[in-house]
Amino acid sequence: MSDDLLETIEDGVATVTMNRPEARNAFTADMMEGLTEAFNRLAADTSVRVVVLTGAEGAFCAGGDVKSFAANAGAKVNLDARILDLRNRMDVSRLLHEMPKPTLAVIPGPAAGAGFSLAMACDMRIAADTAKITTAFSKVGLSGDFGGSFFLTKLLGAAKARELYFTGEVLSGKEAAAIGMVSKSVPDAELPEAAATMARHLASLPTVAVGYMKKNLNTALEGSLSDVLDWEATNMVRSFETEDHQGAAKAFVEKRAPVFNGR
Numbered sequence: 001m002s003d004d005l006l007e008t009i010e011d012g013v014a015t016v017t018m019n020r021p022e023a024r025n026a027f028t029a030d031m032m033e034g035l036t037e038a039f040n041r042l043a044a045d046t047s048v049r050v051v052v053l054t055g056a057e058g059a060f061c062a063g064g065d066v067k068s069f070a071a072n073a074g075a076k077v078n079l080d081a082r083i084l085d086l087r088n089r090m091d092v093s094r095l096l097h098e099m100p101k102p103t104l105a106v107i108p109g110p111a112a113g114a115g116f117s118l119a120m121a122c123d124m125r126i127a128a129d130t131a132k133i134t135t136a137f138s139k140v141g142l143s144g145d146f147g148g149s150f151f152l153t154k155l156l157g158a159a160k161a162r163e164l165y166f167t168g169e170v171l172s173g174k175e176a177a178a179i180g181m182v183s184k185s186v187p188d189a190e191l192p193e194a195a196a197t198m199a200r201h202l203a204s205l206p207t208v209a210v211g212y213m214k215k216n217l218n219t220a221l222e223g224s225l226s227d228v229l230d231w232e233a234t235n236m237v238r239s240f241e242t243e244d245h246q247g248a249a250k251a252f253v254e255k256r257a258p259v260f261n262g263r
Helices: 029-044 066-072 079-089 091-098 114-121 148-156 158-167 173-178 188-203 207-222 225-240 243-253
Strands: 005-010 013-018 050-055 103-107 124-128 132-134 184-186
Touching: 005 029, 013 029, 013 188, 029 050, 029 091, 050 114, 050 188, 079 091, 091 114, 091 207, 103 114, 103 188, 114 132, 114 148, 124 173, 124 188, 148 158, 173 184, 184 188, 207 225, 207 243
Parallel strands: 013 050, 050 103, 103 124, 124 184
Antiparallel strands: 005 013
């Protein structure tokens, strides 16, 4: 893994930390390749039950490195090749959105541009009250990438998404929680423990069934009722076959709390 990324796995919680604090964890090519590799690998690792994405030293991610954009301004490029390269890099958002286990963005500080988009791609978000969260693209003359347009529209509706993209308004974590952009915000000093508690809870859930829930809910974003009913029927029957369901059913009869093992 790149030095720009750190990774830990403990008790089913995989934490991936973007690690360029001197640039508020802005992306590099190596970082994007590392994120893609990590998310593919962690999605397939049955010992991992939740994936946490965060940033080092008080920032989440400032998105693209605007200093490098300025340095390369006016350079001749092959537009088709550049579009294809960006589109391939942007697949990291799909991986977060579609992997069959919960994903959690922990936002200690600035989340902007493509970093904002990655946070929105996660299933849940927890932020420090004072974190600064913004689409940011309009402020540097860009239109946006990494799926933020899709995720924000689904989260907040078309009108609010347009407002936040056009204006580039900066919201605090507390303001973002008030409108439903993030799941919750907490005082800055409490974020590490609150995030760890949320991650441990997600890791304690019936992981296979949660993956099926994600498929159902993702289908509901774009599919018809018939599409959703098809997936619900398929995934419900599959859920009946899991060890977690069978153990939980027995625990229910015996009037005790279930313990899920992610199988």
